[in-house]
Amino acid sequence: MSRANMLSAVGNTPIIRLEQVVPDDAAEVWVKLESGNPTGSYKDRMAVSVLTRALERGAVKPGDRVVEYTGGSTGTALAFAAAVLGLKFTAVFSDAFSESKRKSMVAYGAEVLVEPSDGTITPELIQRMKSRAYALAAKPGSFYADQFGSPDVRAGYNPMGREIADSLDSEIDLFCSAVGTGAALMGALDGLVAAGCRPDVVALEPLQSPLLTTGTGGPHKVEGVGVGFYPPFLDRNLLSETRAIDQEDAFDVCRRLAREEGLFCGGSTGLNVVAAIGYARQLGRGKRVVTLGCDSGSKYLGGHIFG
Numbered sequence: 001m002s003r004a005n006m007l008s009a010v011g012n013t014p015i016i017r018l019e020q021v022v023p024d025d026a027a028e029v030w031v032k033l034e035s036g037n038p039t040g041s042y043k044d045r046m047a048v049s050v051l052t053r054a055l056e057r058g059a060v061k062p063g064d065r066v067v068e069y070t071g072g073s074t075g076t077a078l079a080f081a082a083a084v085l086g087l088k089f090t091a092v093f094s095d096a097f098s099e100s101k102r103k104s105m106v107a108y109g110a111e112v113l114v115e116p117s118d119g120t121i122t123p124e125l126i127q128r129m130k131s132r133a134y135a136l137a138a139k140p141g142s143f144y145a146d147q148f149g150s151p152d153v154r155a156g157y158n159p160m161g162r163e164i165a166d167s168l169d170s171e172i173d174l175f176c177s178a179v180g181t182g183a184a185l186m187g188a189l190d191g192l193v194a195a196g197c198r199p200d201v202v203a204l205e206p207l208q209s210p211l212l213t214t215g216t217g218g219p220h221k222v223e224g225v226g227v228g229f230y231p232p233f234l235d236r237n238l239l240s241e242t243r244a245i246d247q248e249d250a251f252d253v254c255r256r257l258a259r260e261e262g263l264f265c266g267g268s269t270g271l272n273v274v275a276a277i278g279y280a281r282q283l284g285r286g287k288r289v290v291t292l293g294c295d296s297g298s299k300y301l302g303g304h305i306f307g
């Protein structure tokens, strides 16, 4: 398969150090800027991994329909990869997620089915989306991408960890990130470990949906994370801690990051940065914290973060 097409533009993203929003006596905070991927999110890594490996195995063939239920970032990435690979794509989406994500999927040629909501992401809504996607995927000529189950999802993030290790000479004290499926955090960790780097690892979630920290999820507004059930790829044995972060602090820091650091990001990245700064304060000067810049703020214009 040719690797000079748009799929080759996935990965090798920059990593930047925050200068203004981190106190002087705190540890360094580095952010892996995944908005540099073709659809502006780290999800491109998993979409390319899932679809190219499925094609290689013969589990899907050109012209088949890929199906997934999605809050939009995964769907946009799958729509992108499907377009390059000659596959059709149907996304089961909801109006609880940003309208610009729906439009992005359509731009890449996807069919988008919208489940109605009251504007919040609830476990009940996710269940409805899931049932609809399962029913569609059972039809002949369909392939369920299975973002919550396919081993190719976690494997797709392995290079992200290797890239982080290479950029920072494997000197990382703590790695934290908010989890949806948990694949990005765990897959990147696999890559870090393969490169000989063993930082403390922390899974983050919104305080408004504290499933990992208290056992009970709830409605919240941080797109892509806090899915209301245990993140299927999350291996608790590999974690040092789980921490819940107030979504309002995450949205505030998104606005600060754009103005003070020139970093324009979405809510899950804001959540990651709030936590990373907290750990940087705890660890102090001379240490290094790394987190993920999941996607770009441009996906959230007109919503509750940037208005």
Ligand SMILES: Cc1ncc(COP(=O)(O)O)c(C=O)c1O
Pocket: 071, 073, 074, 178, 179, 180, 181, 182, 183, 184, 185, 223, 224, 225, 266, 268, 269, 294, 295
């Ligand atoms: C914007 C955003 N941030 C974070 C995540 C969480 O990533 P993961 O599912 O790999 O845990 C997602 C997942 O959909 C996302 O869309």
